[in-house]
Amino acid sequence: MCAANHIASNRLRVLLVEDNPDDAFLLDRHLRRNGYAPEMIRVETEPEMLQQLQQVELPDIVLADYNLPSFSGPAALKLLHSTGFDIPFIMFSGAVSEETAVNSMRSGAHDYVSKQNLARLIPAIERELAEAATRRNSRIAERALKASENRFRSLVEALPLGLLISDASGKIVYANRAIERLLGQINGKPLLHELTLSDISPLLSEHLKSLVFTPVNSEPFEVSFSRADGASVEALIGMSVLDPESTNGDRQIAIFVADLSLQKRSEEIIRQTEKLAVAGRLAASISHEINNPLEAVTNCLYLLAQSDLPGDARHYLDLAQQELNRVSQITVQTLRFYRSSTRPAQVDLHELVDTVLLLLDSRIRQMEIRVVCDLRASSTLMAHDGELRQVIANLISNAMDAISDGGQITIRSRSTRNWYLNREGISLTIADNGIGIGESIRNRIFEPFFSTKGITGTGLGLWISKEIIAKHHGSIQVRSRCMASGRPTGTVFRIFIPIQQDASPDRAVPEENHCKLEGLRSLSG
Incomplete structure (x- = not known):
């Protein structure tokens, strides 16, 4: 519950490290006279204080006497710090020296109020509760920002699109996993090992210079990279200034890299398919044209077979007929396959x-x-x-x-x-x-x-x-x-x-x- 709600509801949970019940009674009455409804929990030893700090509902503030028979204010402050809880701690004690007060503040106490000067207690409590609420809200905002940054980083790392970030000189300061998989190493070096955009492609360096002085997003363009293993990678590049309002030398550039290898292969397959279609039509056309003279030759061989021929001539005629049948079968199959x-x-x-x-x-x-x-x-x-x-x-x-x-x-x-x-x-x-x-x-x-x-x-x-x-x-x-x-x-x-x-x-x-x-x-x- 934040400090504003505590004050508005007059409810105040106080953990009091004090061995004198009369002092606790006077403190309770003083808080009530100033509009609070305190829930006072008094402890005298370290185990008692630790038990209260392990409860589900924590105190809103800790007030501690400097000296107790078996405990002390500094020891209570040290115990609170060991738990990691951000609870306002005010040293509330009798007359002590100025040096003791200063040492308490240096040890981490938020304030030091004398029991003889209760007029300072209420303003100190209200100030410390307000500052604790501010710190709590700041931590919540920081955690939300960190969670957002982690989500964004996870999203960028999971993107199939490659991402590089470079400074104004062209040095690469960030590379996601997609671009590392795509490019591997350049000149035998990892992407984040003193590499610049010019090491990847001089064309990237040229576009970088234009963006640094004129922070207007460039039109996408194609670039061919050479990996360390000698493989060539075709990619589509988009470049954008991340902080156009900063000075030229402080600007950072985001480079988005889309792998075009699959697209290029698909285009090549389409071209091959078109070549196949043309070759198929040509083969069918040739087969069709061959059929006409084949029929004439077949008829001639048939007429020749009806004549009286010597044995050798008859043998050669049969061989010619067999080979002609093979040619005819090829042409017929070709036409049939195409159609x-x-x-x-x-x-x-x-x-x-x-x-x-x-x-x-x-x-x-x-x-x-x-x-x-x-x-x-x-x-x-x-x-x-x-x-x-x-x-x-x-x-x-x-x-x-x-x-x-x-x-x-x-x-x-x-x-x-x-x-x-x-x-x-x-x-x-x-x-x-x-x-x-x-x-x-x-x-x-x-x-x-x-x-x-x-x-x-x-x-x-x-x-x-x-x-x-x-x-x-x-x-x-x-x-x-x-x-x-x-x-x-x-x-x-x-x-x-x-x-x-x-x-x-x-x-x-x-x-x-x-x-x-x-x-x-x-x-x-």
Whole structure:
């Protein structure tokens, strides 16, 4: 209860350290004559005083005699200070020397009133109660301010937006966690280790100079930072003067930093998607144009087959017809892939592997590659046969590119279960003993248009393969080992495809993306 309320209600809780009951009676009567309704609690010993200071309701003021038989005013003052309570303490004693009074005040007593001069007691009590209330209100305001500062600091530290504060010279005086995560270290130093804005970017230093002399918030601008690890960070910067009314040299500048890396990546993905759409339309257009001369050549071969031909000529005619059928099938599939997606059907995975190996047979023989097939899975599943054939062809072709003449490719299939997806399916593993794939390249092999084959590669094969497997609700993984002393090298691709496809395309690639990528099948081998 504050001092004003005490006085208004005339209630005053007094803890009196006094051994004389008559003096306590006179004090009580004096307070009542001056408008108070005192609740007097008299103690004579240290344990008694400590007990009263441990009560729920504390006294409003402590009045203490200087000398008691087993206690004293200075000892009572020391005990009060040990509790940490801010309760006015007035030394209330008989005739003592001026030196004793001064020592009491130096020890922390708020005032010293003689029992022979009670006229000073009431003004001293009212003054000390008012000052105690002021101190109490000040502490409440300080705690509220500190709590507000802590909330603000917690908010700033939790912001995903980076925040730097610099002085007028550009030295960084504050950096929140977001900016430390974003920038890490500059030139091998932490952000708060004698760094300036010019160490981060000269552009920041230029804007700082403008703001120091003209405290008007600048328009946001983009900056490219270089981290200590060499990585580049694209960011949007906003700068603001925190104290525009201060002098130039005392101003502080807040620098807000928004990471644009995700946005830049999204823009790059959009550009890649647009390139894919254009390439898909081009592939479909080429396939359409090829169909017309294909029909004419097919008709000519048919008419030629009706003629009497020698055995060798008949053999070559059959080979030409087979190759022409392959070209026709590619063009038809390309057009069909671009226009729409077919429904899955029962597919024999082992038969798809056999057809791919048959198509690549001449190249396999030429490179003297040994192909080991260990196909033990229950091979029938629901899938898009043309798409899976394309995936198998991509992986086997890549394996052939990775190995030298006389190398080996191992193809295995097993019936298995994907515990992460909780589905029964077939795993198909294609392994080679080639040169392997380095980690930096392995992290990017599924990106569109990323290729290590120079002008001979489109960079689409593995990207399309991953999209096809995702469309079938499956997964594709890669492990590889490069050249090392005494250790074999090679790469292993493992595909998992569920036996039954879901009716809902929850994990499938969106249909519009299929339309963009499926027109590229003939380009991705």
